[in-house]
Structures are given as C-alpha cells and as structure tokens.
Amino acid sequence: MIEKDPAINVMGTDLEPCSNEPVTGFFRDGHCNTCAQDQGSHTVCALMTAEFLAFSKYVGNDLSTPKPEFGFAGLKPGDQWCLCAARFLQAHDEGCAPKVRLAATHMRALDIVPLAILEENAKTQ
Numbered sequence: 770m771i772e773k774d775p776a777i778n779v780m781g782t783d784l785e786p787c788s789n790e791p792v793t794g795f796f797r798d799g800h801c802n803t804c805a806q807d808q809g810s811h812t813v814c815a816l817m818t819a820e821f822l823a824f825s826k827y828v829g830n831d832l833s834t835p836k837p838e839f840g841f842a843g844l845k846p847g848d849q850w851c852l853c854a855a856r857f858l859q860a861h862d863e864g865c866a867p868k869v870r871l872a873a874t875h876m877r878a879l880d881i882v883p884l885a886i887l888e889e890n891a892k893t894q
Contacts, residue, residue: 787814788849801851814873854881868892
C-alpha cells in the first residue's frame, strides 16, 4: 500500500481540497496529496488559465485535450488542478504561471518552489 505524506499545506495547516470537478491529485482524491512514488510532485493547486494551458501543451504536457480512455475531460480556464511543482516553477520563470491556492498546495511543493514565488502567485479569495 502507498503511504501518503502528511496532508499539510505550505502554510503549515491542514491541506484543503483543490478540485473534485474535475477530480485532481496524484491519488485522484481532490487534494494535492503526495508520496514517495509521486515523482512529478503533483503538489501545487493552480487555477488554470488559457495562457498556462497553451504553455503546458507547448512544453509537452497537453492538459486541455480530452482523453476519455483515461476518464479525463481535459482542463479549461477556471479549472483548478494539482500541477507538478517543477512545471509550475518553469511557467513562473517563463512569465505565465497560473494563480495558486496556498491552502490547497501541499508543503512538499516547497522542496521545489520557494514559498516567496508561491505567495507572489497566490490567488486572493
């Protein structure tokens, strides 16, 4: 059985859900939970934008095209999704980072993305 890391966000409190519509997360539990087997560190809860989705497709991870064989409807602007921390950082460096929900971003994101960058891109409620 895969053991999840503690469900703590980057602010040190309980990890909030990211999205159940569409259902997201490494475990497809709606949270940006992670574990040792999550090599992509799907830990950043981000609000999709057309600009970010185009960037992600350009760099080889098409998140917007439906893949019904995997039960994936494709993402659209406004959807929330647990992104790989390195992809988020890459998008930040390229000037097209999506907004993030800090309360739903797992603390393990901090292994890759500095807190100041997450805060700079934080979605205001």
